[in-house]
Amino acid sequence: MLLRFDHVNCIYDPDASEPVHALTDVSLSVGGGEFVGLIGHTGSGKSTLVQHMNGLLRPTSGTVFADDTDIWSDRYDRKALRARVGLVFQYPEHQLFETDVLADVCFGPRNLGRSREDAERDAKEALSMVGIEEALFSQSPFDLSGGQKRRVAIAGVLAMHPEILILDEPTAGLDPRRREEILSLISELHETQHISIVLVSHSMEDVARYADRILVMDNGKVLYDDPPAAVFARHRELAAIGLRAPEAALLLSELSEAGLSGFDTYAVSAEDTAKEILQAMHSPQGVAADREGAV
Amino acid sequence: MSTSADSSRAARDILDARDLTFRYVRRDEEGQVVQATVALDGVSFSIRAGDFIAIIGHNGSGKSTLAKHLNALLLPDQGTLFVDGLDTHDAAKILEIRRTAGMVFQNPDNQIIGQIVEEDVAFGPENLGVPTEKILTRVENALSRVDMLKKRHASPNKLSGGQKQRVSIAGILAMKPKVLILDEPTAMLDPSGRQEVLSAVHALNRDEGITAILITHDMEEAADADRVIVMDRGKIAMTGTPREIFSRSEELATLGLAVPFPTQVADLLGKQGVSLPGTPINRQELVAMILQTASAFK
Numbered sequence: 001m002l003l004r005f006d007h008v009n010c011i012y013d014p015d016a017s018e019p020v021h022a023l024t025d026v027s028l029s030v031g032g033g034e035f036v037g038l039i040g041h042t043g044s045g046k047s048t049l050v051q052h053m054n055g056l057l058r059p060t061s062g063t064v065f066a067d068d069t070d071i072w073s074d075r076y077d078r079k080a081l082r083a084r085v086g087l088v089f090q091y092p093e094h095q096l097f098e099t100d101v102l103a104d105v106c107f108g109p110r111n112l113g114r115s116r117e118d119a120e121r122d123a124k125e126a127l128s129m130v131g132i133e134e135a136l137f138s139q140s141p142f143d144l145s146g147g148q149k150r151r152v153a154i155a156g157v158l159a160m161h162p163e164i165l166i167l168d169e170p171t172a173g174l175d176p177r178r179r180e181e182i183l184s185l186i187s188e189l190h191e192t193q194h195i196s197i198v199l200v201s202h203s204m205e206d207v208a209r210y211a212d213r214i215l216v217m218d219n220g221k222v223l224y225d226d227p228p229a230a231v232f233a234r235h236r237e238l239a240a241i242g243l244r245a246p247e248a249a250l251l252l253s254e255l256s257e258a259g260l261s262g263f264d265t266y267a268v269s270a271e272d273t274a275k276e277i278l279q280a281m282h283s284p285q286g287v288a289a290d291r292e293g294a295v
Numbered sequence: 296m297s298t299s300a301d302s303s304r305a306a307r308d309i310l311d312a313r314d315l316t317f318r319y320v321r322r323d324e325e326g327q328v329v330q331a332t333v334a335l336d337g338v339s340f341s342i343r344a345g346d347f348i349a350i351i352g353h354n355g356s357g358k359s360t361l362a363k364h365l366n367a368l369l370l371p372d373q374g375t376l377f378v379d380g381l382d383t384h385d386a387a388k389i390l391e392i393r394r395t396a397g398m399v400f401q402n403p404d405n406q407i408i409g410q411i412v413e414e415d416v417a418f419g420p421e422n423l424g425v426p427t428e429k430i431l432t433r434v435e436n437a438l439s440r441v442d443m444l445k446k447r448h449a450s451p452n453k454l455s456g457g458q459k460q461r462v463s464i465a466g467i468l469a470m471k472p473k474v475l476i477l478d479e480p481t482a483m484l485d486p487s488g489r490q491e492v493l494s495a496v497h498a499l500n501r502d503e504g505i506t507a508i509l510i511t512h513d514m515e516e517a518a519d520a521d522r523v524i525v526m527d528r529g530k531i532a533m534t535g536t537p538r539e540i541f542s543r544s545e546e547l548a549t550l551g552l553a554v555p556f557p558t559q560v561a562d563l564l565g566k567q568g569v570s571l572p573g574t575p576i577n578r579q580e581l582v583a584m585i586l587q588t589a590s591a592f593k
Contacts, residue, residue, distance in 0.1 A: 041485045041486070041487060042455055042456055042484075042485045042488065043455070145354070145355075146354065147354075172482070172483060173401065173479075173482045173483055174354075175353050175354045175512045176353070176512055176551075176552070176553060177353050177354075177551050178354065202485040202486060203486075242485060242486060242487035243485075243486060244486040247556040247557070247578070248556070250578060251556075251557065251560065251578055251581065251582065254578065254582050255582055255585060255586070258582060258586055259586070260585065260586060260589055270556060270559035270560050270563055271563060273560050273563075274560050274563035274564050274567065277560070277564060277585060278564065278567055278569065280589075281569065281585070281588070281589045
């Protein structure tokens with residue numbers, strides 16, 4: 001499934017004296033099996049953008065196409081769209097409400113009109129995808145740990161079999177270990193279930209390792225829509241709009257400004273960064289450049 | 296009013312914990328204990344006035360429970376905690392303890408109650424019975440110290456996350472605390488909001504000598520502290536300067552914690568035979584050490 005935005009504008013309160021342009025002339029596409037990172041500081045328009053992706057918000061002007069059909073055309077089934085384009089909100093655990101875990105995850109598929117058995121089957125499948133053991137199915141979702149709650153909330157969306165999964169800040173407020181768990185879970189869903197991913201975050205590090213493409217939003221506009229390497233190369237522009245390039249990109253660019261050259265500056269992991277540095281230190285150009293730089 | 300004995304005590308230890316033990320207990324309807332979890336298990340430490348302390352540890356290690364003891368939101372089942380010489384077990388001293396050690400929580404939206412910024416900041420001193428005419432000065436003073444004075448008439452809803460956290464800090468400053476306890480104050484903020492809050496806290500610590508206790512998951516934040524306390528399963532697993540702590544990366548890994556990114560890179564370079572002249576704990580240090588080593592290759 002492919003979602004395509006064609007010159008989409010969103011204006012909150014168009015009649016007010018100071019209308020808010022939440023989205024300005026946004027054209028882009030997501031889906032098609034890709035893993036896309038969506039980055040921007042608070043208030044840049046990320047959340048507004050994703051709510052247009054599954055038809056929760058209607059553009060003030062412009063068109064959102066799902067596989068070439070305008071999702072706001074007459075008789076378009078937006079309820080079905082919301083199952084196909086699953087949206088996991090920020091702090092999704094705040095939306096858990098049922099008496100037990102299984103019932104909570106069944107809510108989505110039941111709401112789509114699936115039978116109780118089908119819904120339970122979908123829910124169990126989704127729970128196993130996110131690594132929640134059967135022993136927990138009959139527990140109250142409120143008794144789970146923070147990381148478990150979040151995985152149950154993600155299962156609630158997965159149980160509807162989305163083709164595109166959008167996650168708004170899925171790692172916010174988690175400790176490093178649980179952040180890693182959630183990110184590798186998302187990557188696994190992408191690889192094994194072939195679900196397209198839109199990962200919304202203000203952390204470059206989070207998206208850097210997995211995304212095929214990064215969309216950078218600022219002030220309601222799409223500023224960059226490029227592969228990660230091209231985006232990180234603009235670390236100064238990113239800093240100017242309140243974002244931080246990954247630590248690796250900052251480190252390598254500082255080293256190259258200081259005269260140590262000879263690496264491509266797109267490493268993300270500590271391992272790749274160390275490799276780049278070793279290579280530059282041992283390369284004749286690297287040392288020569290350093291010598292010149294030092295003079 | 297302060298005697299010389301008082302001031303020497305303040306210069307020594309502002310927080311002094313001896314063998315703190317705390318259990319979370321769940322009971323059924325009859326009041327029978329169903330489950331008891333030991334959250335703090337014999338924790339002892341002391342903190343000098345004016346220090347900047349980072350407490351790290353994975354979720355469930357006991358850091359937040361410990362933080363809540365530091366201003367008597369929780370009382371230890373066993374052991375004692377002195378806040379500026381006041382025993383938190385002493386019910387008569389609770390208000391004074393909370394005025395001495397103020398706490399900022401993770402979620403800025405759960406701790407702002409005023410309709411406008413200055414009202415929110417005035418809440419604390421009003422509650423303490425500070426005379427009205429003095430409150431205004433305190434509020435202005437507190438807001439200017441976190442660079443939020445120009446937003447004094449704003450509605451908190453209109454503020455960014457970083458601004459809301461700074462208002463929360465101002466609310467505590469208005470009570471003239473000696474200790475600021477911050478429980479993951481940046482976890483919900485974007486990079487610029489995070490920077491705003493950290494700079495404000497560091498300035499208060501550096502310029503005014505307010506003791507800062509920062510609970511964090513972010514190792515880069517911990518690297519800027521004077522001293523780091525590592526919690527694991529309710530106990531203090533390690534304590535030392537950031538450099539001492541982060542040069543023990545393998546031990547930290549067994550506790551589910553990583554070292555800052557520049558330290559990781561330095562460790563990996565070391566395994567490849569490039570030994571740097573020390574353990575860098577931030578990017579500036581690593582860059583300097585690499586350049587120094589690289590020029591030695593000539």
